[in-house]
Amino acid sequence: xxxxxxxxxxxxxxxxxxxxxxxxxxxxxxxxxxxxxxxxxxxxxxxxxxxxxxxxxxxxxxxxxxxxxxxxxxxxxxxxxxxxxxxxxxxxxxxxxxxxxxxxxxxxxxxxxxxxxxxxxxxxxxxxxxxxxxxxxxxxxxxxxxxxxxxxxxxxxxxxxxxxxxxxxxxxxxxxxxxxxxxxxxxxxxxxxxxxxxxxxxxxxxxxxxxxxxxxxxxxxxxxxxxxxxxxx
Numbered sequence: 001x002x003x004x005x006x007x008x009x010x011x012x013x014x015x016x017x018x019x020x021x022x023x024x025x026x027x028x029x030x031x032x033x034x035x036x037x038x039x040x041x042x043x044x045x046x047x048x049x050x051x052x053x054x055x056x057x058x059x060x061x062x063x064x065x066x067x068x069x070x071x072x073x074x075x076x077x078x079x080x081x082x083x084x085x086x087x088x089x090x091x092x093x094x095x096x097x098x099x100x101x102x103x104x105x106x107x108x109x110x111x112x113x114x115x116x117x118x119x120x121x122x123x124x125x126x127x128x129x130x131x132x133x134x135x136x137x138x139x140x141x142x143x144x145x146x147x148x149x150x151x152x153x154x155x156x157x158x159x160x161x162x163x164x165x166x167x168x169x170x171x172x173x174x175x176x177x178x179x180x181x182x183x184x185x186x187x188x189x190x191x192x193x194x195x196x197x198x199x200x201x202x203x204x205x206x207x208x209x210x211x212x213x214x215x216x217x218x219x220x221x222x223x224x225x226x227x228x229x230x231x232x233x
Contacts, residue, residue, distance in 0.1 A: 012070045013080070016087050017143070019063040023094040024139030026056055030101035031135050031198060035128035037108045038191060039121050049105035056098035063091045079215075086212035090142075093201040093208075097135060100194040100201070107187045116188070123170055124192060127163040131195045134160070134202040142209035151218060154206035160199035167192045 030049050037046035067084050070076065076084055116124075134153060141149040171185045171192070207218050 009070075009074050009076075009080075012066065012074070013083065016063060016066050016070065016084065019059055019066070020087050020091060020094075021139055021143060023056065023059050023063070023091055023098075024135070026052065026059070027094045027097040027101070028132060028136040030056070030098050030105075031128070031132050031195075034101040034104040034108075035125065035132070035195075037105055038111060039116065039125055041108065041112055043109050046105035046108035050102050053098050053102040056095055060091050060095040064088060082212050082215065086208045089208045090139075090205045093204045094139075097198050097201050100198050104191045104194050107191055111184050111187045111191075116184070117174065120167075120170055120174065120188070123163075123167050124188065124195075127160065127167055127192065127195055130160050130163055131198050131202075134199055138202050138205045138209065142205075142213070145213055147210055147213050150206045150210045150213070154203050154210070154218060157199045157203045160196060164192055164196040 030052050033045055033052075034049045036042065037049060067088050070084055071081070074080075134156065137153055138150070141153060168189065171189050174181045175185045210216070210218050
């Protein structure tokens with residue numbers, strides 16, 4: 001981003017950027033910890049994720065306050081205004097990612113480690129790793145000014161959708177095989193859906209970041225796999 005005559009303006013923009021980076025790092029940590037807690041049945045770790053959500057909310061409020069104050073004081077235009085407004089929108093999606101990670105963590109006690117079969121645990125972990133890769137990569141690519149990387153990351157959400165469909169079908173199979181699995185698998189279905197929704201919010205961040213950097217919108221018709229609605233081969 002270009003330098004400004006008023007040094008304080010650059011400092012204020014830098015503070016907003018720093019808060020956004022911090023939210024991105026915290027979002028990745030929360031997703032990683034929530035998934036680990038779910039698969040390991042670690043209730044203490046799950047509780048830390050729940051507690052971290054308050055920190056995420058606090059950082060979003062601080063970013064919003066700084067952004068609004070900057071707009072009022074500096075009246076930014078063009079690229080600068082895009083960056084400030086874009087940061088507010090990206091922070092909103094990162095905060096929602098924190099909420100979804102918290103939702104996963106809150107179900108850890110209800111699922112229990114022994115209730116997750118090894119093959120299913122592997123499937124959920126594989127989906128979580130795809131999601132985590134997206135969460136960690138989106139703010140990094142924005143900070144690096146990598147518009148091509150942001151466009152590719154946004155399109156990669158299709159991989160998460162495909163993985164979610166596979167996990168969904170696998171969970172249904174376990175429930176049909178043994179009704180005693182229904183309670184735990186229902187909680188896992190919600191967890192898998194939360195992971196899929198995290199991928200959607202990363203997509204929103206990528207789209208906003210791309211617009212901030214380039215001034216152009218990505219095509220609206222992004223890939224979106226919905227295999228559950230497609231005929232079975």
